[in-house]
Amino acid sequence: MSTAPSESRAESRPYHHGDLSRALVDAARKILETDGPAALSLRAVAREAGVSPAAPYHHFKDKAELLEAVAHEGWHELDEALAKARASADGDHGRMSDLGVAYVCFARDNPALYRVMYDRSRDKDALPDQMKEGGAYCQVRDTLAEHADNGVAEIDLELATIAAWCAGHGLAEMIGFKQFAALKTQLGGEEAFLRAVFEHLGMFAKFARD
Amino acid sequence: MSTAPSESRAESRPYHHGDLSRALVDAARKILETDGPAALSLRAVAREAGVSPAAPYHHFKDKAELLEAVAHEGWHELDEALAKARASADGDHGRMSDLGVAYVCFARDNPALYRVMYDRSRDKDALPDQMKEGGAYCQVRDTLAEHADNGVAEIDLELATIAAWCAGHGLAEMIGFKQFAALKTQLGGEEAFLRAVFEHLGMFAKFARD
DNA sequence: AAGATTATCTTGACGGCGTTCAGATTGGTG
DNA sequence: CACCAATCTGAACGCCGTCAAGATAATCTT
Incomplete structure (x- = not known):
């Protein structure tokens, strides 16, 4: 209802989020640039990408x-x-x-x-x-x-x-x-x-x- | 009683432990050699030195x-x-x-x-x-x-x-x-x-x- | 020698971390 | 439409760095 899932998101958009792996890498790089390596926690990356702390584990082993x-x-x-x-x-x-x-x-x-x-x-x-x-x-x-x-x-x-x-x-x-x-x-x-x-x-x- | 505090400990032996700063640095180096940099947590150092996790804060700011x-x-x-x-x-x-x-x-x-x-x-x-x-x-x-x-x-x-x-x-x-x-x-x-x-x-x- | 002072250490707590697991949700397939 | 597998959430575990309050012990003062 409130969330429109039909956002034209690039090309693949394989599942729920739409290429979350890509979004996670981007989020990680943004955090790196903004706050440095010390602030680069997996939870912060997930937060930045707007997903739960456990979501990344479906795309990266750790x-x-x-x-x-x-x-x-x-x-x-x-x-x-x-x-x-x-x-x-x-x-x-x-x-x-x-x-x-x-x-x-x-x-x-x-x-x-x-x-x-x-x-x-x-x-x-x-x-x-x-x-x-x-x-x-x-x-x-x-x-x-x-x-x-x-x-x-x-x-x-x-x-x-x-x-x-x-x-x-x-x-x-x-x-x-x-x-x-x-x-x-x-x-x-x-x-x-x-x-x-x-x-x-x-x-x-x-x-x-x- | 059970603990004899009069152990002849080098020279200074300023307080309770006897040069804890020294012992902490040694413990840190031992952990570094044994388990590598990833295992070097402050708590592990304190553990290795036989003191509580908060003890190091009286000798090192962080x-x-x-x-x-x-x-x-x-x-x-x-x-x-x-x-x-x-x-x-x-x-x-x-x-x-x-x-x-x-x-x-x-x-x-x-x-x-x-x-x-x-x-x-x-x-x-x-x-x-x-x-x-x-x-x-x-x-x-x-x-x-x-x-x-x-x-x-x-x-x-x-x-x-x-x-x-x-x-x-x-x-x-x-x-x-x-x-x-x-x-x-x-x-x-x-x-x-x-x-x-x-x-x-x-x-x-x-x-x-x- | 005794009391006051100061340094040292412990206990317990807080929030954040990486990681796991059970369960809910959703896209694709037959 | 029913099923399945992929995806995500929520809660939990143990570890981490750090701090505040209190206990303990050495030093200083008198």
């Missing part, structure tokens, strides 16, 4: 599985951000540092989402599955390969990709630290700071090689 | 403050590990990679503790205070300075230290990932893998510089 879905979306969007950065690189054939900057900026702009993404990875002791297809990891490797066009050993490419990924992730987690504020302004902004750090990785690598 | 104390200890031990690695470097005057390996190995051997350490840092958006005195951060910077003995700009040293720290942290968080297992055995062990990744940072840095 809280971890919902977060997994959120993280999956995050990785997908990171892939897109990197692809865009690679396509519109301001250099000749896609500067490596543009990828790094895009990666860190994604983490800076979506801190809570990025945290969920990595927390899930750590709990599984594994990189996300996407990386084995055409995901972010492969994009980094391919860009590295483009630069070193005159033949690089497979293993060197793999190790360099891992190295780049570690540097990017490390910087992504620390970009917001207060201690770097002075250095950022001194270098003329956050992006300049990022590029500078990436470029100074070589100094460490050189000394690590003795 | 759970976060207890974790802060645990993290503080962790940073201190990391400092010591790095200092030891720096002192007993197998190279001429302290190889840079020995520091990196020591850092990552500390994280690998104390995964739960390392996670608490960094989670606390992220919540404060700041590196731990120790780093400003003679802590791990300064050790990395000093070692870098030793290698580049013929005068390096202050800012380059700072940026290289940050770069090294990011790489170390990134690798520390990923060292356990399953995807790297094959590569590790192929390179002859985990330590060789670590050194190889560190050395390949230069490849990324070179391309980042264009």
Whole structure:
């Protein structure tokens, strides 16, 4: 009576609610953006989606599985951000540092989402599955390969990709630290700071090689 | 009566329990090692220490403050590990990679503790205070300075230290990932893998510089 | 030495959490 | 239309962080 169930809801609308899984993921992301990871309880997500606390259990085995879905979306969007950065690189054939900057900026702009993404990875002791297809990891490797066009050993490419990924992730987690504020302004902004750090990785690598 | 309060307990033994703050931190670390970060509840810590759930509140303002104390200890031990690695470097005057390996190995051997350490840092958006005195951060910077003995700009040293720290942290968080297992055995062990990744940072840095 | 003071710890309670289960409701199928 | 399976609700369990009130014990004052 009072509730009109014939709301034109996208396409599938499989049952009562109309794609509740989708709504739950959206609600989770909204809470993440608004109130941060600490406020992301399963009950709060259900509340935000307008269902009872037990409803999510018909779509996700537990809280971890919902977060997994959120993280999956995050990785997908990171892939897109990197692809865009690679396509519109301001250099000749896609500067490596543009990828790094895009990666860190994604983490800076979506801190809570990025945290969920990595927390899930750590709990599984594994990189996300996407990386084995055409995901972010492969994009980094391919860009590295483009630069070193005159033949690089497979293993060197793999190790360099891992190295780049570690540097990017490390910087992504620390970009917001207060201690770097002075250095950022001194270098003329956050992006300049990022590029500078990436470029100074070589100094460490050189000394690590003795 | 039944409880003998005159147990010779170290030195201070200020009140009823005898340095409960200390016992709480120890209990927290024991739980961390045994059952991981997910099991680290304030009530469990109190249980482990043999006191009521409310007792910790007379020594720590809340759970976060207890974790802060645990993290503080962790940073201190990391400092010591790095200092030891720096002192007993197998190279001429302290190889840079020995520091990196020591850092990552500390994280690998104390995964739960390392996670608490960094989670606390992220919540404060700041590196731990120790780093400003003679802590791990300064050790990395000093070692870098030793290698580049013929005068390096202050800012380059700072940026290289940050770069090294990011790489170390990134690798520390990923060292356990399953995807790297094959590569590790192929390179002859985990330590060789670590050194190889560190050395390949230069490849990324070179391309980042264009 | 005795009383007052202060720090420490316990008990009990509150609301929120993740999760489960029995039962109500509803969409799809024969 | 009757049935079935999928979906959702309501209530409950045990755990959590935290707080307030009271008991207990060490320290301080005199």
